[in-house]
Amino acid sequence: MTLSGFPRIAVDPAICGGRPVVAGTRVRVTDILAMLAGGASTAEIAADFPYLSVEDVRAALSYAAAAADHPIVFAAE
Template sequence: MKNSILDRITIIPDVCNGKPTVRGLRITVETILQYLSSGDSSEEIINAYPFLEKLDIQACIAFALKNLSTSKNDIQLAS
């Protein structure tokens, strides 16, 4: 069976307080998304964390999208 890109995201209670991380490493999905939202490119993130792969960053985005589409969004936008 083909592995899903989401298999790169792990939740281990003893790693980063159980936050979703990349491949069980001590870098959270949240950290990667913060870098991306501040304008850093995948290449810049990989330069800062050479143990990461481009697919890891894509997995973080896919994980966020999956969670956004399956949870209630309580964010209020200004009109």
């Protein structure tokens, strides 16, 4: 099942334990983020994984940015 607002990202309990993946693959969003954090460029990732496009890599990054954007709530003292 692809995610609303992220048509290139899918979540399926039967694939990678339900972790977000690039739709139609078993490449987890976290794997792409780890490669980017390690210094790989989007073009290098797409070249190393021919079933991924540069747009797939950007979609994973966009999904991760949205997932990290949450309100921080402080408890009242």
